Amino acid sequence: MKQIEHSSLSKPIYNSLKTMILEKELKPGEKLVQEKLAAQLGVSRTPLMQALQMLENELLVESVPRRGMFVRNFSVDEMIDIYYCRESIECMAVRLVTLRADQKDIKALHQLFQPFLDIEGAIDAEKYQKVDEKFHNMLVKLSQNPVLKKMSKMSQILTLVHSLGLLRPPEETLMEHLQIIEAMENGNFQQAELRMKNHIKLSMELLQKIRKEKTK
Amino acid sequence: MKQIEHSSLSKPIYNSLKTMILEKELKPGEKLVQEKLAAQLGVSRTPLMQALQMLENELLVESVPRRGMFVRNFSVDEMIDIYYCRESIECMAVRLVTLRADQKDIKALHQLFQPFLDIEGAIDAEKYQKVDEKFHNMLVKLSQNPVLKKMSKMSQILTLVHSLGLLRPPEETLMEHLQIIEAMENGNFQQAELRMKNHIKLSMELLQKIRKEKTK
């Protein structure tokens, strides 16, 4: 018999705060005053702090001792750092999926992009971004490696990067995604890894160009 | 002027608990009763819980809602999972160090193993393990990527694996370490990555052999 898990308050608080941050209801750099937030959410500071600590671990929030918690504000340099991490994690994910997942699951990955295949005209960027995110999450999940999954949570901040409109045009990345999936279907994990590596590299180059422009 | 950071209690509590776990004073699977621990350490449950949450993020502790916190107990499968993660992280670290660190820092890596070079007879396994750990930590530090560093903390559990005596003989890995460093000195990051990948693969194979024996 499976135990029912009586979850604590911190989890829903965490979820609320997370969406508030991702949707910019809580703005980058903003100070998170505990009592204020707790009152807003109708809870006490104890579970609120737990939720904030979780967010700190995912790098969405920063704690400065005795000063408070702040919504994190990413520099281009930090975003590049995160991209390097993402590269290492997602390449490994792709490899594990190729080796461990069955064809049905890989087909499901393919299905995600189906809505964008046989259409004429431009792709709805917002819809595409959601699917892109789903793709990366599903990949990590299908790798069947819980530790890898936990690590990948840290690079969830990239959702923020993307919502800044800093991503490449869907027309460009769609094909890359499909080619990665194709290699996985063929069981060619080396090719799949290489393609993923390249896919991320191309996105990272965009950031590096931005950095160069800033230092000019 | 640099601000002095008035740190909170949770940090020293975290450190105490961590060493207690690593030194098996708190045993795998053991339940961590909050009031008991708090009394032992002379603090209240609030900062104790914060420390426990930190340890949970590093996978040293597991929380079961409404039941308590437990010292984690790793199956061989999970250890293998962690090795995969370590591979991805350390290969990236090696690459970034090669590209970013200066020769002086890479020399320092080499220096770590100096005590084991010109000696006759067997290497002191315990001393070597400490240096091995230092090597991996320094590597991550020299990568100058804070996110990568944070991620690598999750695989610190491997210290536990190692303390189980599950590591390969120093004579075998010493050469591998030196060859990785050599490639970095030459600025050949591809070779360095490959060597690191292989180095970890060989250790992982030990675990996979153990797994096979268990299922027999």
Place this chain on the structure above:
DNA sequence: TATTTGTATATTGTATACAAAATGCAAAAG
């Protein structure tokens, strides 16, 4: 006017109190 000092207020960090749930165990039922 610009800078420093002093004081009131706000906020964090820690301890404690209290309710809800889990655990252990003895008595009752099968």
Place this chain on the structure above:
DNA sequence: CTTTTGCATTTTGTATACAATATACAAATA
């Protein structure tokens, strides 16, 4: 003898209280 039920005890999860520190702002000083 084994299983179930009920109750006392323990332990967790949350709220709150209180002390230490940080912040803001007005008055004092240069």
